[in-house]
Amino acid sequence: MGALLHPTTSLCRTCKRALPALVEAREDRSVWLSKSCPEHGAQSVRLSTDAAWYAATRAVKPVASAPRRTPRPVHFGCPFDCGACAQHGQKVRLPVVTITSACNLDCPICYVYNKNDGTWHMDVAAFRRILQHLKDDLGEVDIVNFTGGEPFLHPEFMTFLEVARDAGVHRVTICSNGLFLAKNEPLVKRLGELGARVALSFDTFDPQTDVVLQGSRLVEAKLRALDLTEKYNVDVTLIPVMTKGMNDHEVGAILRMAMERPNVRHVELHTITYTGQGGTHFDPSRSGRISMVEVLDRIAETTHGWLTREDFVSSPCAHPLCYQIAYLLLDPDGGPPVPFTRFMPREALYACLAERLYLEPSRALEDALQDAMDRLWVSDEPEAERTLKILRQLLGALFPRDRVITREEALRAAERASKAVYVHSHMDEDTFDVERLAQCCDSNCAEDGTTIPVCAYNVLYKEKEAEFMAAPRSWGERSGDVKLRRLAVLA
C-alpha cells in the first residue's frame, strides 16, 4: 500500500466495465492506479515515475469552460454518456472529424480501429452538419482536425478541405502517415495553396524500429513527404508515439529535426496507448508503456538540456495530466532555441494558452512578451542579450520597415519564429481515469452533434460502430458492462 493521491473511476482491462480505482504513491516515488474487477481480478498500472511531479501537475486547475450544449443526459455515469454530458468540464478545443475508415497501413501500434473491406467514407453533407453543430456550440470554428484511417484516401478529400476553408476554419490539420503525400507532389502543392497543415506520424529514424512500430520501413517516405511539404510551404506537426525502450532515446533527434525544418511548427509526442486494432495486441506485456514525466525526462536527456521538464506547462484547456506544452523561440543565428519559460514566468505562458491549445496572437501574449523584454533588458544574465536579439529580429519580421505586409504574413512570420513541443498522453483501459476524461477538449465529432472525448471514443465507442468494425462490438460484450446492467435495470 502506498499513500493515496486520489480515487477515481477506471475500466477493467478485459471487460471494460467501470471500476472504482485508487491512485497511490509508492515508496519508490512511483504512482500506480489500482482497481479490481469482480470477474477479471486485480489490476494495476504505473502512471508516473515521479509522485511529486504527478501531484503538483494534477493540482493545476484547468480553466473552467464547460460546453454550451450537452446533448447527452447523465444516465449511466462517466464514461458511458458521451457526449457531451452535463458533467463534462471542457468545450471542444480540438474538433476531430474521422472521415474515412480506409488506411494504407496496418501499424502494430495503431490505436484506432479502421476497416478497408467495405470501406466507409463520410459524405460532405455530414461534414457540413458537423461544422454547423460546432458553430452552434463554439461560435467560431478556428480549427478542425481530419483523421481516419488515412484521410487522403477519402475520394472527396479536397472538397472537405474547401468546405472547411469556406466556413472560415483557418487551421485545418490532417493526420497522415505521409505515404500518399510522398508520392503525390501535386496534392502537397494544393495543400500549400489551401493553407492546410499536416500532422505527420513520425516515430523513428531507425528502419528496424520502424518495422516494429509501423510494420514497414517508412522513414524514407516520411522524409520525402517532409521535403515536399517544405517545398510547398505546408506546415507540419510531427507526431511521434513514444514507446519505452523502442524509440524514446530518439526523441532528441526528432526534436532537432523539427527545429531545423522550417515548416515543422509543432512536435506532438504521444505516449503509447494499447488500444485499437494494433495497440490492443502490440507488446502483450505492455513493457513499452511510458509516462508523461518519463517522456519529459527523455527530452531533457536527449536534448542535453535545451528543453527540460521545467519548460513545459499544462494546457489550461484540458486536464493537466493530458497535455504538457513548451514553446521555443528559434535563434536565426543558429544558436539553440530558447524555451519561452526561460524568459517569461510559467504562469504567463499558461495564461497565454487559456483560450486555445496553441498560442495565437493575443493581448495576453503581447503583454507577456513586453514584460519579458523589459525583464531581459534589465537582467545581467548571459543569455538575456541573445534572447533580446532574437526578439528584436522577430519584431523586425512582424513589422518590416521597408514594406507593408498583411496580417496573415505577419502571423506566419510569428509562427515561423517559434516552435512548440507538446506531450500528449492518451489513455487506454489500464490508465483510464474519468477525472481526466471529464476535462478532455479533444473530441471526435459526429453529424448528430455528439462530441466524444477522443480517449473514450478510441477505448469504448469506435469499436461499436459498423463504419469502422467488420464485426462491431456491442455494449457489454467487451466494454461498458455498467451500461449493460443499467440498461437491464431500466428495461
Add this chain to the structure above:
Amino acid sequence: MTGRLEGTRCLVTGGSRGLGRELCLAFAREGARVAFTFRRREADAEDTTLRLRALGCEPQCFQGDVADGAHAQAVVGALTRAWGGLDVLVNNAGVQHVVPLALLEEPDWDLMLNTCLKGPYLFSRAALRGMIRARKGTILNVGVFSSERIVEAPAHYAAAKAGLRGLTDALAREVGRHGVRVNMLSPGLLDVGLGRMLMPHRVEEYRAQAALGRTGTAEEVARMAVFLVSDENTFMTGARVTPDGGL
C-alpha cells in the same frame, strides 16, 4: 467643373504608398499639380505615378532621403524651376518601426527622428522661402493619433510626432504673418500601413475604443487633407486635426 485644388502646386513627401499615395491621388482628383518623394520603393513610386497619370496628372517624382538637406533643396529647387513655385507642402514621410524601449537602439531613434522630424524641418525650410516670398502657402504635417493621446505606441515614433506637433505650432506662429498656414493632421488607425499589419485583436481593441466603432480609411483622411490645404481653409493655422473615429 473646377477642382478644389485646381492648379495648386503640391508636394507630398513619402508619397509612393499608403496614406501618402492616397493624398497624391486626392489632390490630383481636385485638379492639383502633384509631386512626391520616395526613398526606396521604386515599384511603388512607379505605381503611384501610373495612377496619377490615369487621373490626368503628370507627376514629378523624386527619390531621396527626406533627412538629407541637399535632397530637400534639390526637390524644392526643381519644382520652383518647373512650376514657378510651391503652394502646398505635405510632410508625410515616416518610418514604420515597432519596438519597445528595451529593444530601441540609438540608430533606430536617429532614423525615426531624422525622418519624421528633421525631414519636415528641412523640407519646410526649403519650401518656406518661396511661400514667404509669395506671401501664400500652406504646410500640412502628418502626425499620428498616438502623439495626441496616451496610447501604446513606439516611444521614438510618438516622440518624433510630438516633436512635429511642436514644429507645427512654432512655424504657424512664425510664418502666419506672411500668410502661410501650418497645420497638423493626425489620423487614427487606418486601412493602410500599420493598420493592415496589426493582429485582429489589436484592431478590435481600437474599434472598441473608437466612438464610431471602426478604423478609418486613407481616403477619408485624404478628403480632410484636401480641405486643410485648399483655399477653403482660410482661418485655420497651428491646428491639430485628429480624424480618429472618436478615441
